[in-house]
Amino acid sequence: METNESSVKEIREPQLATDTGAVPHILLPASRQPKAIVIGGSLGGLFAANALRAIGWDVEVYERSPSPLDSRGGGIVLQGAVLQAFRFSGVPATGHLGVRSNDRIYLDRDGTVSSRQYMPQTQTSWNKLYGVLRQNFPDEQYHRGAKLVAIEQDSHGVTAIFADGSTAHGDLLIGADGGNSTVRELMLPKISPRYAGYTVWRGLVDESRLSPSMVPHLYENFVFQQDRGALMLQYMVPGQDGSTEIGRRRYNWLWYLKSAAGDDLDAVLTDKTGKRRTHSVPPGELSPAQETWFRTMAATHANPEFRALIENTDDIFVQVIQDLEVPRMVFDRVVLMGDAAFIPRPHTAGSTAQAATNAITLADTLRGQRDMTASLADWQEGQVSEGLAITEWGQRMGNRIMNIA
Structure with a gap:
C-alpha cells in the first residue's frame, strides 16, 4: 500500500535548524568513506553520483520510476560543462557524443532563406548522455521504483524514507529529482515551478526516413522559423541507440507555441485517455483532437521542410515551459x-x-574537506548566483522570442 505523503510530511520534519549557520558545523567522518544519497536517477543525479564517486565517496542513487528511463527529453545542445563533467568523473566517452551542425539558418514560411551564418556546434541527445553516464555507474547502487516521501536529518547523518517503508542513510542527500522535485517540496514547500505562458511541441524523425534532398537546409544544420509569438527549430542528434553514423541519426524538432493558462492549457495537457497531465504529454499519448489540431496548424504555418519533418513524425509530444x-x-x-x-x-x-x-x-568543493557546512556554504553562494543569472536571462530571451509582455 502506498504511503500517504501529506501525512508523512507532517511527522517527518527535519530535525536540524533550517539556517545552516545556526548549528555547529557538520563534519564528515574521518574514519570511514563519506556517503551520499542521490534522489533522482536522470542526468542531474548521474552527474552528481559520478562526480562524487570520483572524489572517493560512496554513492547510492534512487530513482522514482520503476521502469528504465527513456529518451523523452529528445535533443540537447552539447555544452562545454558536460564535457568537463565527463573528464572530472573519468567517464569514458568512446566515439562521438553528438552530431555536428554547420550553418545556423532562418527560413521564411515559404522556405526562403532569410539568414545564413556559419556557426558550427554539436548537438547530442538525452539518451546518448544517459547511456554513457549510466554505464559508468554500478548497477547495484542504482535503485528504481524508490519514491521519496520524507527526509530526516540530525548531527549523525541524513535519512531518506521511501513510500514502501525502506530507508537510506548517508552523510549528504542530493535532490536531483527534476522540476517536480520531492526534495525541494520537502525543503521549500512554498516554491514550485511557474507556467511561462507557452508550450513546446516536439518530435524525432529517423534520418533514414528523409533523404537530404527532401530537407536540404535541415541536413546537418541548425535551422529556425521565427513567427510572431512562435518559434520552430531543428537540429540533428544521435539515433535512438546513440549512433552518430550517417543514416542512423535523427532529426530533432521543436515548436514553441503560446497556450493560455486555463482551458487552452488544459486541452493541450489532456492525453488520449482523458487524463490531465501536470507538465507534459509523452510520445504517443496526445489526444486525437490535439494531434489533429497541431498537424493541421503545421500544414498551414510551417515551411515545406519543417512540414516534411512533422508529417514523418509518428509520436509528437508536448511540454510546458516553466520558470x-x-x-x-x-x-x-x-x-x-x-x-x-x-x-x-x-x-x-x-x-x-x-x-x-x-x-x-x-564534488570539487567537498574534495578532501571535513567541514561540510563551510564547504556547502561556499558552493551555494556561487551556484545560486549563477542559477539566478541564467534563469533571468532565459526569461528575458523567451519572453522576447514569444512576444510576451
Whole structure:
C-alpha cells in the first residue's frame, strides 16, 4: 500500500535548524568513506553520483520510476560543462557524443532563406548522455521504483524514507529529482515551478526516413522559423541507440507555441485517455483532437521542410515551459541541484550544463574537506548566483522570442 505523503510530511520534519549557520558545523567522518544519497536517477543525479564517486565517496542513487528511463527529453545542445563533467568523473566517452551542425539558418514560411551564418556546434541527445553516464555507474547502487516521501536529518547523518517503508542513510542527500522535485517540496514547500505562458511541441524523425534532398537546409544544420509569438527549430542528434553514423541519426524538432493558462492549457495537457497531465504529454499519448489540431496548424504555418519533418513524425509530444528559482540550495545535510533548484528556459540550452556544473563544483568543493557546512556554504553562494543569472536571462530571451509582455 502506498504511503500517504501529506501525512508523512507532517511527522517527518527535519530535525536540524533550517539556517545552516545556526548549528555547529557538520563534519564528515574521518574514519570511514563519506556517503551520499542521490534522489533522482536522470542526468542531474548521474552527474552528481559520478562526480562524487570520483572524489572517493560512496554513492547510492534512487530513482522514482520503476521502469528504465527513456529518451523523452529528445535533443540537447552539447555544452562545454558536460564535457568537463565527463573528464572530472573519468567517464569514458568512446566515439562521438553528438552530431555536428554547420550553418545556423532562418527560413521564411515559404522556405526562403532569410539568414545564413556559419556557426558550427554539436548537438547530442538525452539518451546518448544517459547511456554513457549510466554505464559508468554500478548497477547495484542504482535503485528504481524508490519514491521519496520524507527526509530526516540530525548531527549523525541524513535519512531518506521511501513510500514502501525502506530507508537510506548517508552523510549528504542530493535532490536531483527534476522540476517536480520531492526534495525541494520537502525543503521549500512554498516554491514550485511557474507556467511561462507557452508550450513546446516536439518530435524525432529517423534520418533514414528523409533523404537530404527532401530537407536540404535541415541536413546537418541548425535551422529556425521565427513567427510572431512562435518559434520552430531543428537540429540533428544521435539515433535512438546513440549512433552518430550517417543514416542512423535523427532529426530533432521543436515548436514553441503560446497556450493560455486555463482551458487552452488544459486541452493541450489532456492525453488520449482523458487524463490531465501536470507538465507534459509523452510520445504517443496526445489526444486525437490535439494531434489533429497541431498537424493541421503545421500544414498551414510551417515551411515545406519543417512540414516534411512533422508529417514523418509518428509520436509528437508536448511540454510546458516553466520558470523556477530557489533562494537557497543547501539545507544542512540536504542539497538541491539542477532543475530541482533552477529551471532555465530551453532557449539558453543551459539546463543540462547547469546540472553538470552543479555536480562537479560540489564534488570539487567537498574534495578532501571535513567541514561540510563551510564547504556547502561556499558552493551555494556561487551556484545560486549563477542559477539566478541564467534563469533571468532565459526569461528575458523567451519572453522576447514569444512576444510576451
